[in-house]
Amino acid sequence: MKDLIETFEEAAIAAGKAILEVYESGPNVALKDDQSPVTEADERAEAIILRLLAERFPEIPVVAEESVAAGRVPTIGTGPFFLVDPLDGTKEFINRRNDFTVNIALIENGAPVAGIVYAPARGVAYTASRGRAFKFEVTSGFAIANRTPITCRRRPASMTAVASRSHNSPETLAFLERHGVTDCTSVGSSLKFCLVAEGTADVYPRFGRTMEWDTAAGDAILRAAGGQVTTVDGRPFVYGKVDQKSDSDFANMNFIGWGSAEDQSAS
Known part of the structure; x- marks a missing residue:
């Protein structure tokens, strides 16, 4: 699982770097068939993630948002598969809010058992594997810093x-x-x-x-x-x-x- 999470982190951070380049220059926006927006940042980020996953885990099918929109849908069968959203929160991205993310997850037996959520404009990421969750910073040089474990809090009287x-x-x-x-x-x-x-x-x-x-x-x-x-x-x-x-x-x-x-x- 360590190699998997390292790949997730490498892929997400590289994708986030490409997204921020578009974010700073201003994206060109198109509409998909379902009228949801898509930008070149979505497409560039997905290409980066798919390439790394194919290199490291060629036997595991990948279901990725922009690929599915283009009609490229793998057969997942009953084994593990990856789910990829290269730019979640495209509307936030277009409106220059900072809470858009890169999402990668591994699914086994219908459950998400590992994943990463990276918010490049916030410089923060979260990972999960082997039943443990972590939060860490991603520096301006795209290095990982200050990794700490996280847990849900006990529910208060007023949620x-x-x-x-x-x-x-x-x-x-x-x-x-x-x-x-x-x-x-x-x-x-x-x-x-x-x-x-x-x-x-x-x-x-x-x-x-x-x-x-x-x-x-x-x-x-x-x-x-x-x-x-x-x-x-x-x-x-x-x-x-x-x-x-x-x-x-x-x-x-x-x-x-x-x-x-x-x-x-x-x-």
């Missing part, structure tokens, strides 16, 4: 939530009211999982469509930090969802990311 900046919903507001949550921070991208994992927040409810590459890396970090991700009715949240009757391959259902193992009912 703090994180929610999507771009995709809030009436269902989210109803969930917060039902659970007596009065403090809610809006953050873009998969950083929401990471804030729960490091104990800054306690719950991340998501009522709205996401794809598996959006969530897998952050989910891996939250689980490794002692948290849990479930469907809204408390069932396990799984990956590798293909041939779905109600949605496209790799599309997620609504979910709740919990920071504490205590009282994780979403009722």
Whole structure:
């Protein structure tokens, strides 16, 4: 697993460097078939990640956002596979906010068992493997510094939530009211999982469509930090969802990311 995480870190940091080059110069924005935005930063970052994963782990299929959008979808079978979102939070990136991320995760038996979330504009990254989660800084020279373990905090009497900046919903507001949550921070991208994992927040409810590459890396970090991700009715949240009757391959259902193992009912 060490070689895997080292590859994740190398790939994510190299991709983040390419993203920041575009960020500083100003991106050219196009629309995909689903009308979501894409920039040359997404494409450059994905190419870097795919090249390194293919060199180091050629036997493991990679499901990557821009490749899927272009119709290149590997058969994952029943073995392990990678999920890659080269630039999660493209809207934040376009609007020059700093909470966009690079996401890479390994899925085994439907669960994210290792991952990295790197926020290049913030100079911070999170990793997970072997049931342990870490946070570290990435310097201006793209070196790793100050790696520290992170864990979810014990749930306080009054919970703090994180929610999507771009995709809030009436269902989210109803969930917060039902659970007596009065403090809610809006953050873009998969950083929401990471804030729960490091104990800054306690719950991340998501009522709205996401794809598996959006969530897998952050989910891996939250689980490794002692948290849990479930469907809204408390069932396990799984990956590798293909041939779905109600949605496209790799599309997620609504979910709740919990920071504490205590009282994780979403009722």
